[in-house]
Amino acid sequence: MLHKRKEIYGVNKFAEKPSRGFLVYVWEALQDTTLMILAFCALVSLLVGIMTEGWPKGAHDGLGIVASILLVVFVTATSDYKQSLQFKDLQKEKKKITVQATRDGFRQKLSIYELLPGDIVHISIGDLVPADGLFVSGFSVLINESSSCKMLVTTVGMRTQWGKLMAVLKEKWSMH
Structure with missing residues (x-):
């Protein structure tokens, strides 16, 4: 009888938004203005370095800036993603x-x-x-x-x- 009622009327839960994936947080971290300026500087540094000193010696400074940008992006995205998971867990506890x-x-x-x-x-x-x-x-x-x-x-x-x-x-x- 109980199973039949669940089948007919559904469960007492509301539709929830699907949680955002890690790549969404990476994308949001990349939207930072400072990082965009740094990315432009990295591109200029790569172009100037390669034109003046050749590959790979001239690319060191530019690649260093790119590595720094990627490090900042992934640390920020990881932190934000973990916070969202913790918030989701808190919401579940609150709803018990x-x-x-x-x-x-x-x-x-x-x-x-x-x-x-x-x-x-x-x-x-x-x-x-x-x-x-x-x-x-x-x-x-x-x-x-x-x-x-x-x-x-x-x-x-x-x-x-x-x-x-x-x-x-x-x-x-x-x-x-």
Whole structure:
């Protein structure tokens, strides 16, 4: 029964942007104005050196500048890439949210990503609403200040109102 619900309704996850690869960070590092000036200087140095002293002796200074540029680019790109991976790991940890839910007649602690339509979620003070649903029971329920209530999950993941909004926003941003 649980597998069938997952198959029909999907999982409670939103579509995420694919992570950027290492080469994107290399490209961004190459966009630095100082490095562009250095690259121009390296080219001039190579041309002048080869014309005056010949190959390979005249290329030493120019190749030294190129090596310095490549070192700076790869160190910068590696640092930025590692930071992005650490940020992604932090985001995953931040999203590890559990809620109390009743499934198949048993109250249990579930990850918000395991929720499916038909589950009853017990919302307490400070909880975020993890999916779209119908108010089943509760008292003194106010936005951001609920005492406690029960909600029947009706929609999860990209089919929720939040998921639809995120898809529209993503589409609008990709057009610009």
